[in-house]
Amino acid sequence: MSAKVGFGIIGAGMIAALHARVIGELSNAYLVGVYDARSDAAKKLADQFHCKAYDSFDEFLANKDIEAVTIAVPSGMHGAVAIPAAKAGKHILCEKPLEITLEKVDAVIQACDENHVLLSPVFQTRFSRPVQMVKEAMQAGRFGRMVLASAQMRWFRDTAYYSGSSWRGTWKLDGGGALMNQAIHMMDLLLYINGAPGEVFAFSGTLTHSIEVEDNLCAAVKYRNGSFGTIEVSTSCAPGFPRRLEFSGSTGTVAFEEDNITRWEFANPLPEDEAIMNELSPGKTNAAGGRAPMNINKDGHARQIEDLANAILHGRRPFLDGREGRRAIEFICGIYESARTGKPFYFER
Numbered sequence: 001m002s003a004k005v006g007f008g009i010i011g012a013g014m015i016a017a018l019h020a021r022v023i024g025e026l027s028n029a030y031l032v033g034v035y036d037a038r039s040d041a042a043k044k045l046a047d048q049f050h051c052k053a054y055d056s057f058d059e060f061l062a063n064k065d066i067e068a069v070t071i072a073v074p075s076g077m078h079g080a081v082a083i084p085a086a087k088a089g090k091h092i093l094c095e096k097p098l099e100i101t102l103e104k105v106d107a108v109i110q111a112c113d114e115n116h117v118l119l120s121p122v123f124q125t126r127f128s129r130p131v132q133m134v135k136e137a138m139q140a141g142r143f144g145r146m147v148l149a150s151a152q153m154r155w156f157r158d159t160a161y162y163s164g165s166s167w168r169g170t171w172k173l174d175g176g177g178a179l180m181n182q183a184i185h186m187m188d189l190l191l192y193i194n195g196a197p198g199e200v201f202a203f204s205g206t207l208t209h210s211i212e213v214e215d216n217l218c219a220a221v222k223y224r225n226g227s228f229g230t231i232e233v234s235t236s237c238a239p240g241f242p243r244r245l246e247f248s249g250s251t252g253t254v255a256f257e258e259d260n261i262t263r264w265e266f267a268n269p270l271p272e273d274e275a276i277m278n279e280l281s282p283g284k285t286n287a288a289g290g291r292a293p294m295n296i297n298k299d300g301h302a303r304q305i306e307d308l309a310n311a312i313l314h315g316r317r318p319f320l321d322g323r324e325g326r327r328a329i330e331f332i333c334g335i336y337e338s339a340r341t342g343k344p345f346y347f348e349r
C-alpha cells in the first residue's frame with residue numbers, strides 16, 4: 001500500500017466539508033478526525049465522513065495519527081489554533097487568509113519554523129492549469145515589458161450571508177471585507193504573475209450592507225517592475241458576475257474570467273497557442289463564487305492538499321509556503337492603510 005498522511009480538520013463549517021471530501025478522495029491522504037469548538041458541528045462532519053469527532057482540542061492534538069491539520073476556523077482565529085498545532089508537531093494547511101494582520105501571520109510562520117513543521121496557506125487558484133500556463137508565459141518573457149495588471153470582482157453577497165454569521169463582515173475576525181475575504185485570491189495572482197507592488201492609492205466604502213468592513217473598494221497600483229494596474233472589488237453587484245484578471249505587456253495580453261482564459265494573444269504567436277486557447281477557454285464562464293459562496297471548484301484544494309501530503313512524505317517544501325502566503329496579506333494591509341489614511345501607501349522593499 002502506498003504511504004498516506006493522516007489529516008485532522010480544525011473547524012467544521014462550510015469549507016471544512018470540502019476539505020473532508022478532498023482528503024477522502026486523495027491517494028496520499030486520509031481523514032483521521034475533526035475538531036470544532038461546537039461539538040455538534042464536529043459530530044455532524046465526522047459522521048458524514050466516517051472519522052472521529054473531537055470537542056477537546058488537546059485530545060485532538062494528542063492523536064499521533066494526525067500528522068497534518070487543515071485549518072478552517074474564522075480567519076482571525078487561524079493563528080490561535082495554528083500555533084498550538086505547530087507546537088504539537090502537526091504540519092499545517094491553513095485556509096486563506098493565513099491571518100488577518102502581518103504580526104499574526106509572522107507569528108504563525110515563526111511557530112512553524114521553530115517546530116520544523118510545514119506550512120501551506122491555501123490559495124487554491126494558483127494550482128489551476130490556466131494560472132500555471134500564464135506564469136510560464138511570463139517566465140518565458142512572452143509579455144515583453146509589463147505595462148498593466150488589473151483585477152475586477154463584481155460579486156454579490158446577500159444580507160443573510162453576513163447576518164447569518166458571527167464573524168463575517170467584522171474587522172476582528174474577517175479582517176476586512178470584499179478585498180480580504182473574497183478578492184484575496186486575485187491579489188495573490190496579481191503578485192504571483194506580475195510581481196511585488198511598489199505603491200498603492202485606494203478608496204473603500206460600505207455601500208449596501210450593514211457590516212463594519214468594506215463591501216466596495218477601488219485602488220490604483222504601481223508595481224515594482226514599473227507596470228500599473230487597477231483593483232475594483234465589490235460584494236454589492238447583484239446578481240454577481242465572473243471575476244476578471246488581465247495582464248498586458250508590450251508583446252502580449254492574457255485575460256481570465258474566473259479560472260478560464262478568455263484572451264491569450266501574443267505579438268509573436270507560437271504554434272501551440274491555438275491549442276492552448278481551445279483547451280483553456282471552454283465557452284461562457286459562469287459566475288461561480290460570484291453568486292454563491294460555496295460554489296467552489298474542489299480541484300484546486302485537491303492539488304494543494306495533495307502537494308502538502310507529498311511534501312511531508314518526501315521531506316521537501318510545499319509548492320506554496322508561509323512566506324508566499326504572506327505576500328497577499330501584506331498587499332491587502334497596504335491597500336487598507338491607503339484607504340484609511342487617504343494617502344498613498346509605499347511597500348517596503
Ligand SMILES: NC(=O)c1ccc[n+]([C@@H]2O[C@H](COP(=O)([O-])OP(=O)(O)OC[C@H]3O[C@@H](n4cnc5c(N)ncnc54)[C@H](O)[C@@H]3O)[C@@H](O)[C@H]2O)c1
Nearest residue numbers: 011012013014015016036037038041072073074075095096
Ligand atoms: N479557499 C477558499 O476559497 C475559502 C472559501 C470559504 C472559506 N474560506 C476560509 O475558511 C475559513 C472558514 O470559513 P467557513 O466559511 O467555513 O466558516 P464557518 O463559519 O462556516 O465555519 C467555521 C467553523 O469554525 C468553528 N470554530 C470557530 N472558532 C473555533 C475554534 N477556536 N476552534 C475550533 N473551531 C472553531 C465554528 O464553530 C464553525 O463550525 C475562513 O478563514 C474563510 O476565509 C476559504
